Amino acid sequence: MDHAKKLQVEVAFADRKAAVLAPSTLECLSGLPTVNLTAGCAHNCLYCYSRGYSQFPGENKVVVYANTFEKLQAELPRKRKKPVAVYFSPSTDAFQPVDEVLQLGYRCMRYLLEHDVGVAVLTKGRIPERHMELFAAHSTLVQVQVDVTTLDEGIAAVFEPYAALPDVRIRQMARLVRAGVTTRARLDPILPGITDGEADLATLVERIAETGVKEATIATLFLRPMITGTLRRNLSSRPDLFARLMSEFEDSRPLALHAEKSRVVSLSVAKRQCIYSFFRSAAARHGISVRVCACKNGDMPSESCNIAGKWTKPHAPAQTSLFSVP
Numbered sequence: 475m476d477h478a479k480k481l482q483v484e485v486a487f488a489d490r491k492a493a494v495l496a497p498s499t500l501e502c503l504s505g506l507p508t509v510n511l512t513a514g515c516a517h518n519c520l521y522c523y524s525r526g527y528s529q530f531p532g533e534n535k536v537v538v539y540a541n542t543f544e545k546l547q548a549e550l551p552r553k554r555k556k557p558v559a560v561y562f563s564p565s566t567d568a569f570q571p572v573d574e575v576l577q578l579g580y581r582c583m584r585y586l587l588e589h590d591v592g593v594a595v596l597t598k599g600r601i602p603e604r605h606m607e608l609f610a611a612h613s614t615l616v617q618v619q620v621d622v623t624t625l626d627e628g629i630a631a632v633f634e635p636y637a638a639l640p641d642v643r644i645r646q647m648a649r650l651v652r653a654g655v656t657t658r659a660r661l662d663p664i665l666p667g668i669t670d671g672e673a674d675l676a677t678l679v680e681r682i683a684e685t686g687v688k689e690a691t692i693a694t695l696f697l698r699p700m701i702t703g704t705l706r707r708n709l710s711s712r713p714d715l716f717a718r719l720m721s722e723f724e725d726s727r728p729l730a731l732h733a734e735k736s737r738v739v740s741l742s743v744a745k746r747q748c749i750y751s752f753f754r755s756a757a758a759r760h761g762i763s764v765r766v767c768a769c770k771n772g773d774m775p776s777e778s779c780n781i782a783g784k785w786t787k788p789h790a791p792a793q794t795s796l797f798s799v800p
């Protein structure tokens with residue numbers, strides 16, 4: 475079984491008004507355009523930061539931006555300078571287990587790759603076979619971060635109920651590496667008191683190392699009132715988990731998020747340092763370099779997490795005729 479629970483989500487459709495290929499103003503995205511295929515995300519992670527965004531459509535609801543492909547098809551040929559890559563997706567997941575989302579994502583990604591534009595993906599989802607084949611066929615133009623926060627299926631089922639099972643995520647990391655796709659691991663967010671145990675982190679990094687991945691990014695959970703409320707409601711039958719999480723935040727501190735110009739409640743620097751140092755040492759033993767996400771750790775040594783990959787130079791211009799797709 476690919477998903478921990480049977481999916482229950484309402485799917486609605488809307489037209490995207492804004493341009494698809496607008497460059498991001500976020501420093502860590504290096505000016506790449508970012509595309510959300512939906513508002514809301516069917517993975518329904520309890521800690522999801524995007525629940526607080528104005529576009530969030532409500533619990534168990536996904537709004538698919540149905541005209542995304544047509545807009546992309548209209549915009550790309552008009553660009554004087556093609557983007558080096560497009561990042562899917564800043565506040566949703568392109569591999570939610572919803573057919574309409576998967577189909578739309580496939581069409582957009584294939585169109586970009588066939589026009590020599592890179593595709594960057596961050597996902598906790600199950601990447602379908604045909605996307606895998608597409609990525610393998612354009613491996614030098616694809617960079618993927620696979621986010622896996624724990625190997626514990628029970629914990630994943632509670633906190634990431636409709637995302638791919640941890641083992642599926644690990645296996646697809648290995649598959650991507652074998653296909654020649656630049657693949658990175660992401661452990662975000664580590665849940666303090668729950669997924670930050672040293673034995674758990676050591677086993678997780680061991681499994682990541684077996685996939686051939688050489689780079690990982692880590693960040694711990696932060697809280698906002700919206701996230702705390704969601705956790706409290708959804709963990710009402712697991713008060714032990716809620717209490718463990720909250721007790722870790724007793725000596726918490728306010729933190730300014732770089733990427734969003736907002737303030738959140740973060741673990742103390744000492745606690746974060748402790749988790750990151752342990753993980754860094756464990757990863758080093760497996761030849762994996764570790765980045766601490768700067769957006770969420772601006773008060774301590776950190777760096778770009780390469781969330782949208784590393785794209786150093788533009789690709790060669792595509793032939794004009796390639797744009798005349800029917």
Ligand code: SF4
Nearest residue numbers: 515517518519522566
């Ligand atoms: S996969 Fe990402 S975007 Fe989707 S619910 Fe989970 S944290 Fe939010």
